[in-house]
Amino acid sequence: MQKTTKQQIMGLNGDEAVAYAVKQSDVDVVAAYPITPQTIIVEKYSEYVANGEVKTEFVCTESEHSAMAATLAASATGARTFTASASAGLALMHEMLTVASGSRAPIVMAVANRALSSPLNIHGDQSDSMAERDSGWIHIYVENAQEAYDSIIQAFKIAEDTGISLPVMVGLDGFTLSHTLERVDVLEDQTVQTFLGERKIPLVLTHEGKTVPYKLDPENPMTMGPIALQNYYFEFKRQQDEAMRLALNKIQEVNSEYAALSGRSYGNGLIDQYKLDAAEIAVVCVGSTAGTLKVVIDGLRQEGIKAGLLRLRTFRPLPVEELRNALKNTKAIAVMDKSMSFGGHGGAVFHEVRHALYDVQTQPPVVNYIYGLGGRDTNPVVFRTIFDDLLRIVRTGRVEKQITYFGVRD
Amino acid sequence: MATTQEWKFTAKDIAVKPDLFLSGHRACAGCGPATVLRLIMKATRGPTIVTQATGCMEVVSSIYPYTSWAVPWLHTAFETAAANASGIDAALKALERKGKAKQHTDIIAIAGDGGTFDIGLQALSGAVERGHDFLFVLYDNEGYMNTGIQRSGGTPTGASTTTTPAGKVIPGKLERKKPITEIMLAHEMEYVATATPYYWKDMLTKVRKGLEVEGPAFLHVFAPCPRGWRTDPAKTMEYSKLAVESCMFPIWEAVNGKRQLSIPSKVIALAPQKKKPVKTYLEGQGRFRHLFTPQNAHIVNEIQQVTDERWQKLLAKCESA
Numbered sequence: 192m193q194k195t196t197k198q199q200i201m202g203l204n205g206d207e208a209v210a211y212a213v214k215q216s217d218v219d220v221v222a223a224y225p226i227t228p229q230t231i232i233v234e235k236y237s238e239y240v241a242n243g244e245v246k247t248e249f250v251c252t253e254s255e256h257s258a259m260a261a262t263l264a265a266s267a268t269g270a271r272t273f274t275a276s277a278s279a280g281l282a283l284m285h286e287m288l289t290v291a292s293g294s295r296a297p298i299v300m301a302v303a304n305r306a307l308s309s310p311l312n313i314h315g316d317q318s319d320s321m322a323e324r325d326s327g328w329i330h331i332y333v334e335n336a337q338e339a340y341d342s343i344i345q346a347f348k349i350a351e352d353t354g355i356s357l358p359v360m361v362g363l364d365g366f367t368l369s370h371t372l373e374r375v376d377v378l379e380d381q382t383v384q385t386f387l388g389e390r391k392i393p394l395v396l397t398h399e400g401k402t403v404p405y406k407l408d409p410e411n412p413m414t415m416g417p418i419a420l421q422n423y424y425f426e427f428k429r430q431q432d433e434a435m436r437l438a439l440n441k442i443q444e445v446n447s448e449y450a451a452l453s454g455r456s457y458g459n460g461l462i463d464q465y466k467l468d469a470a471e472i473a474v475v476c477v478g479s480t481a482g483t484l485k486v487v488i489d490g491l492r493q494e495g496i497k498a499g500l501l502r503l504r505t506f507r508p509l510p511v512e513e514l515r516n517a518l519k520n521t522k523a524i525a526v527m528d529k530s531m532s533f534g535g536h537g538g539a540v541f542h543e544v545r546h547a548l549y550d551v552q553t554q555p556p557v558v559n560y561i562y563g564l565g566g567r568d569t570n571p572v573v574f575r576t577i578f579d580d581l582l583r584i585v586r587t588g589r590v591e592k593q594i595t596y597f598g599v600r601d
Numbered sequence: 602m603a604t605t606q607e608w609k610f611t612a613k614d615i616a617v618k619p620d621l622f623l624s625g626h627r628a629c630a631g632c633g634p635a636t637v638l639r640l641i642m643k644a645t646r647g648p649t650i651v652t653q654a655t656g657c658m659e660v661v662s663s664i665y666p667y668t669s670w671a672v673p674w675l676h677t678a679f680e681t682a683a684a685n686a687s688g689i690d691a692a693l694k695a696l697e698r699k700g701k702a703k704q705h706t707d708i709i710a711i712a713g714d715g716g717t718f719d720i721g722l723q724a725l726s727g728a729v730e731r732g733h734d735f736l737f738v739l740y741d742n743e744g745y746m747n748t749g750i751q752r753s754g755g756t757p758t759g760a761s762t763t764t765t766p767a768g769k770v771i772p773g774k775l776e777r778k779k780p781i782t783e784i785m786l787a788h789e790m791e792y793v794a795t796a797t798p799y800y801w802k803d804m805l806t807k808v809r810k811g812l813e814v815e816g817p818a819f820l821h822v823f824a825p826c827p828r829g830w831r832t833d834p835a836k837t838m839e840y841s842k843l844a845v846e847s848c849m850f851p852i853w854e855a856v857n858g859k860r861q862l863s864i865p866s867k868v869i870a871l872a873p874q875k876k877k878p879v880k881t882y883l884e885g886q887g888r889f890r891h892l893f894t895p896q897n898a899h900i901v902n903e904i905q906q907v908t909d910e911r912w913q914k915l916l917a918k919c920e921s922a
Contacts, residue, residue: 219695248691253727257684264688407673409648414668416676
């Protein structure tokens with residue numbers, strides 16, 4: 192491995208790792224509202240502000256809806272911006288999430304993934320951000336506190352790329368990551384600031400033929416957030432989708448650039464593979480579950496079973512080609528969903544992965560496991576049964592049950 | 602407030618100052634809010650950012666690829682005018698701290714009665730409590746006119762709207778108009794005022810005073826809507842005057858909680874015989890037409906009674922201040 196920059200070892204939970212990354216990213220405005228299990232992020236950041244450790248303007252809004260509106264308005268004014276939310280808070284933000292992405296505001300948000308009401312539940316699953324999969328935000332999900340730290344820094348670089356200019360949400364599993372102390376290697380402040388640089392504002396062409404920064408600037412008055420009707424709206428949306436496609440490359444580029452700096456990379460930035468080469472059976476998951484599955488896979492490999500893991504790190508934009516290439520030679524695939532799509536055919540990740548594989552000639556069978564809702568614990572012993580199911584599918588060539596609700600009373 | 606001087610906005614000042622809310626917008630003939638916006642932008646004192654809630658004035662002024670705004674302008678959603686102002690204020694402060702903001706920039710948040718009395722109230726209350734530096738201008742046309750004349754918390758008693766239609770059993774809106782300025786005053790704001798475009802000089806002075814405040818300021822502007830009120834487009838200014846003369850919409854200002862009637866309302870306070878009956882204000886408006894039938898006559902009396910009560914309360918508050 193090439194020589195990397197100087198780093199310091201810290202003991203941080205996922206939320207603290209996020210707050211520390213935001214602190215180092217020299218953010219201008221943080222506007223947020225507290226919600227479990229995201230609270231530590233805003234509390235920690237309040238400490239930095241109270242102790243004069245950051246120059247950030249911190250706005251404690253009266254709701255998540257206003258948090259996103261204020262963050263968006265600050266971003267439109269030219270500021271580097273961050274917010275954090277979870278669960279009901281993210282749901283309350285929903286309206287503003289689409290406004291933020293449609294306004295092409297490069298906001299970074301941490302989502303400490305948590306169940307949605309009702310019944311009320313404060314524990315971890317991914318129902319909140321999966322419900323926002325079409326909100327126009329880039330979705331990155333992390334495996335551990337280290338990756339939470341690294342991904343927040345990367346997220347600013349991706350979001351603020353003037354060719355992308357899209358908001359990014361970084362999902363970390365509630366409690367499993369948000370509240371669990373881990374070793375986190377952190378870069379030096381200066382290293383992060385050099386890596387990110389100052390926020391660059393995209394330049395746009397005015398009707399007078401002038402090139403001006405896309406922001407609220409009294410010297411170059413611009414109308415931001417207009418109404419666009421049947422004759423223009425569709426083009427705006429098409430451009431947003433195009434920016435998502437460009438982000439596929441940018442995320443990989445930033446992952447590599449960051450790896451050169453820190454010595455840490457997460458697959459190619461889009462998907463992270465574990466013992467997937469020459470694997471016969473594979474599991475696809477999102478988030479911290481990958482850590483547990485790796486333990487199971489290590490055991491299976493010792494038994495001579497060719498099992499592998501694909502962690503989908505970037506869910507939006509969906510890395511379709513990467514999914515196809517990585518999974519095309521497997522003989523059976525299980526997709527793990529930590530959220531439900533009620534009345535749909537399986538969970539959101541299952542929809543996407545199976546859809547991506549439809550055009551693969553081998554068309555390996557793909558089954559779905561919906562698990563861990565409301566923070567229900569899943570451990571290596573129970574995960575082992577998923578691989579047994581996959582082995583049976585390979586052996587018999589038959590799928591008996593396509594969708595399994597894992598570890599639930601029927 | 603930076604200074605207590607009275608600004609002398611003259612007709613010439615206004616004519617000479619270039620418009621910041623430009624012609625070519627799609628507002629209806631006789632639109633009160635459009636006149637209000639054009640006028641209030643004449644009272645700006647330097648670099649200004651405007652943020653606006655969804656509503657008539659947002660829709661008519663920003664149809665892509667056209668705009669009526671010669672200042673930087675941001676719209677995000679219906680309930681977010683004050684939250685947007687918070688974010689702009691925070692960004693300007695942060696950028697100033699880093700030496701990236703060259704000069705002071707004023708912030709004006711604009712919303713209709715829907716975006717203020719109702720859906721935007723929480724964000725407004727929050728932004729005021731946090732003390733952001735902005736002027737919030739409420740243009741009150743007393744209903745959700747943009748979506749087709751539905752009732753709002755600002756719709757007056759008796760008005761027929763598409764969600765409080767004058768029916769055989771229910772004669773229009775039964776509830777009273779929410780006392781929004783009292784709610785804002787209860788936030789202990791440095792500057793709260795009411796105005797109508799008929800008394801334009803008074804209105805412009807109040808806009809300027811609101812901008813001078815270092816912190817939140819609130820201006821409630823009465824803005825007739827000929828389409829929603831079923832009134833003659835030529836009479837928008839007449840109703841802006843009658844509302845004051847009938848004490849349906851008294852004009853005043855409160856500096857640090859000390860309330861004073863503005864001259865047109867003060868004249869009525871000093872010479873109560875000049876106070877016009879609410880009937881003169883109501884009778885020409887299509888939205889109140891059903892009240893002028895024998896079975897609904899009592900409603901006009903009730904409106905008169907409530908108006909009198911509110912006027913007396915206001916006088917008491919001005920005296921005690």
